[in-house]
Amino acid sequence: MTPDTRAxxxxxxxxxxxxxxxxEDLTEEMxxxxxxxxxxxxxxxxxxxxxxxxxxxxxxxFAQAFAEGAARRGANVSLLGLCSTDETYYASGAWxxxxxxxxxxxxxxxxxxxKFSRAGAQGISLDTGLAAIRDRALDFLDGDIPAHPNPGQIxxxxxxxxxxxxxxSLVDLSAIRPLRIVVDAGNGMGGLTVPxxxxxxxxxPALPVEIIPLYFELDGTFPNHEANPLExxxxxxxxxxxxxxxxDLGLAFDGDADRCFVVDELGEAVSPSAVAAIVALREISxxxxxxxxxxxxxxxxxxxxxxxxxxxSAGATPVRTRVGHSxxxxxxxxxxxxxxxxxxxxxxxxxxxxADNGMxxxxxxxAELGAHDEPMSALRTRFSPYSLSGEINSTVTDxxxxxxxxxxxxxxxASEDTLDGLTMLGTVAANEPFWWFSVRPSNTEPLLxxxxxxxxxxxxxxxxxxxxxxxRKDS
Numbered sequence: 001m002t003p004d005t006r007a008x009x010x011x012x013x014x015x016x017x018x019x020x021x022x023x024e025d026l027t028e029e030m031x032x033x034x035x036x037x038x039x040x041x042x043x044x045x046x047x048x049x050x051x052x053x054x055x056x057x058x059x060x061x062f063a064q065a066f067a068e069g070a071a072r073r074g075a076n077v078s079l080l081g082l083c084s085t086d087e088t089y090y091a092s093g094a095w096x097x098x099x100x101x102x103x104x105x106x107x108x109x110x111x112x113x114x115k116f117s118r119a120g121a122q123g124i125s126l127d128t129g130l131a132a133i134r135d136r137a138l139d140f141l142d143g144d145i146p147a148h149p150n151p152g153q154i155x156x157x158x159x160x161x162x163x164x165x166x167x168x169s170l171v172d173l174s175a176i177r178p179l180r181i182v183v184d185a186g187n188g189m190g191g192l193t194v195p196x197x198x199x200x201x202x203x204x205p206a207l208p209v210e211i212i213p214l215y216f217e218l219d220g221t222f223p224n225h226e227a228n229p230l231e232x233x234x235x236x237x238x239x240x241x242x243x244x245x246x247x248d249l250g251l252a253f254d255g256d257a258d259r260c261f262v263v264d265e266l267g268e269a270v271s272p273s274a275v276a277a278i279v280a281l282r283e284i285s286x287x288x289x290x291x292x293x294x295x296x297x298x299x300x301x302x303x304x305x306x307x308x309x310x311x312x313s314a315g316a317t318p319v320r321t322r323v324g325h326s327x328x329x330x331x332x333x334x335x336x337x338x339x340x341x342x343x344x345x346x347x348x349x350x351x352x353x354x355a356d357n358g359m360x361x362x363x364x365x366x367a368e369l370g371a372h373d374e375p376m377s378a379l380r381t382r383f384s385p386y387s388l389s390g391e392i393n394s395t396v397t398d399x400x401x402x403x404x405x406x407x408x409x410x411x412x413x414a415s416e417d418t419l420d421g422l423t424m425l426g427t428v429a430a431n432e433p434f435w436w437f438s439v440r441p442s443n444t445e446p447l448l449x450x451x452x453x454x455x456x457x458x459x460x461x462x463x464x465x466x467x468x469x470x471x472r473k474d475s
Contacts, residue, residue: 005030006138012113013134015126015443016325019104019113022058026112028065029141034114035069035100036145037136041129042098042118045074045148050095052080052088053102054189054256056220058112062102066114067154074148078157082218084189084257085115086357090163093121093353103256106228109221121353122333123326160192164202170351171363173207176370182250184214184238186227190253191216197359209366212245214238227255230344232269239267249369249376251362259345260358262365264376273304274383276341279364280307283339283349284314298331298340298348301420302391302438302451306383307341322420323440329354343391343451387460389452394471396448399441403448406439406470421449426463433459437467
């Protein structure tokens, strides 16, 4: 293995997954080594390993290479073929098997990557096994992958019907009022899962919903727009279509369909925090009706204050967490939380093995909207009482220096919290509007990520502009 190969693979292993440019950062040889290393790390020799992939051109080849490396180390591999990331979580949970999903989510076509799970859909991060997988793979690339005395077999399974049926068993939409829904799949895996879950493609009964599809054709080159609904520009087509078709709401999925975004009937985006509050309320109500007490719901530290307020008002306990996929999965398991929500539209469910599932969040929103006569805009307004900036990224030359500049400037005006980066909560006098902001460094780039919330738009804008000026000074 050349030093360049070692450096590229090392760089491709991120905090929570593997992500890199196909043919440069990730090659079939590297993927085969990662498959072997994964089996060793999760002790899966003689056991089942599940492998799925998205619609990118490189994904089927990479999935096969991974399966070959895994089988060489003794695992029996089931290839799921085309699927969403949460389908692999379903298989990992239902079959209690470790899993790997080949996707680069919303990244452009030249990228690919891997999301790993231990058995039961439990996350793997750099601190909980991903670094060991990387190091083992590098060792294999230095020599050869030793064959296990009992090499595994590779077969194929289709999990789409079982996945769709399981989600429908968790949220019953059969009795809701009829809804017209525009869905933008962004040429990603939502084009496969939406017809299965919300329509009859998986052989399930019809629901009282009419789906108007946008970009359901699976195409890893993303010819219409990036499959990243977190960027407002990628919601424009959906917003226009919702209004044009007189739809009750719109749904947008990212490339691997594990995140879902919502647009109301007026074409206005519903913030992921509002969605988290709506789903949290439903999940709390569901389990308390079953007699549950001491209910816990997670939210990361940059969701809107409305999320924690909604959780408390429903008699549950909000637990504030750091940002990060595997971190929240770990917290879901540790706290037995019934639900967890992130600002990025990742939504985690105890009934889904603590894993995130955008489709399940969408089902909950449809159930809530369909149970009442009020429009989606009324729900959006009720659960969006404050003004949020959204996440603003700034490239800086010295992350620590820029952070200290912000801390010092606000030291006498706010209380400080360092759970994840720097959070400053404004100490305001009676009758003054509240505000807070979070400044977090990127794990992989010289970036600072700013999120601001305040009681009103003017206060939010004022705090946002002041912090941005401090961050970007001399950068």
